[in-house]
Amino acid sequence: MQAIEVHGLRKSYKDLHVLRGVDLAVPAGSIYALLGSNGAGKTTLVQIISTLLSADAGQVRVNGFDTAAQPRQVRESLSLTGQFAAxxxxxxxxxxxxxxxxxxxxxxxxxxxxxxxxxxxxxxxxxxxxxxxxxxxxxxxxxxxxxxxxAPLVLLDEPTTGLDPQSRIQMWNIIRELAASGTTVLLTTQYLDEAEQLADRIAILHDGTIIQEGTLADLRKLLPPATIEHVLKEPTLEDIFLTFVGSAGAPEGA
Known part of the structure; x- marks a missing residue:
């Protein structure tokens, strides 16, 4: 069963073509990551899925409801957390x-x-x-x-932007708990490691279209086979930070 089905979605602002025919299918109960740089159209896509924007063309169904014909039922079946706390x-x-x-x-x-x-x-x-x-x-x-x-579907638009490493890890754990309870999570992010850590499936949105989609294993197969190299791995600054302060999450007063 698909929690979200997007077919031929298009959205433009005068001469600016933001979405150029997006096709997407998000399986129910999964964590689905939508990767893309600034201006790729991630937020526009999320706003159309959540009925905050109307599409110029194409169809979107959320939990079986059509966003254009049944917006009330769509809104009742999802929750949205945007880039800025409301x-x-x-x-x-x-x-x-x-x-x-x-x-x-x-x-x-x-x-x-x-x-x-x-x-x-x-x-x-x-x-x-x-x-x-x-x-x-x-x-x-x-x-x-x-x-x-x-709500059975949660839309998270870049939920960890601006968070410190501890809060980011805590947010990751919450997202995993949501999926484990059967909630579908559509996550937009610019952080490649975030998608790698969390997502069951990943879509790459570039220049208004989905250019690749699949599991992490699927996407890795698109590249040349890995070569084995012996290198000295230095700890990253994040490794050092979390070693000293812990990774369970920042205290409430932080």
């Missing part, structure tokens, strides 16, 4: 979650909020305004808000 700075972290749970008609908004705060290691910070949070904490709260209601 958090109300006036309310506390817990109040943000309770408000969204009420909008999603959760029968017990307080319980739902507390469960998500615990899941994202934000329980102690829940009584504070997000303006006092670190960047990693705000990003985790933003993702927690996206999970209110338990």
């Amino acid at each position: 958090i109300d700075g006036v309310h506390t972290g817990r109040e943000n979650l309770i408000l969204l749970a009420r909008l999603r008609r959760d029968p017990d908004p307080e319980r739902a909020a507390d469960a998500l705060l615990e899941r994202f290691d934000l329980t102690e910070a829940g009584a504070r305004r997000p303006s006092t949070y670190s960047g990693g904490m705000r990003r985790r709260l933003d993702l927690a808000m996206g999970l209110v209601g338990g």
Whole structure:
């Protein structure tokens, strides 16, 4: 079963052709990474899938619903976390979650909020305004808000951009947990190692089209066979940083 099916998708802004006939199929329950440089069209594609933009041509189906003919059903069946945290700075972290749970008609908004705060290691910070949070904490709260209601499909548009190494690893673990629970994750990223670590399948979006798609093993087969070389591997700066500070995730006050 496909959670997302995209056929012949096109989108232009006057003479700027952003998407030039994109075809994509995201299997249900998988982590699917969409790779591309700045301006490749990743965010535009995500916005069309989530019904925030309309396509000029082509068809998109999300969890069996057509984005053009059934936008309400599409929105009810997914959650979207964009590049910038969409958090109300006036309310506390817990109040943000309770408000969204009420909008999603959760029968017990307080319980739902507390469960998500615990899941994202934000329980102690829940009584504070997000303006006092670190960047990693705000990003985790933003993702927690996206999970209110338990949508079967989660769209993550460059979720780790700007995060420190600890917060990035913690976000990776959360994404893995989502997939393990049966949630489909469509992830856009510029980080090749992120796609390599997380994705079941990878698509490379370039100049408005998908130029390659498949598993990591599939993509590796497109290159010449590897050669064996004996080299001295020095630890990277990230290796050094994580050795000294740990990789379990930054403390809430960081």
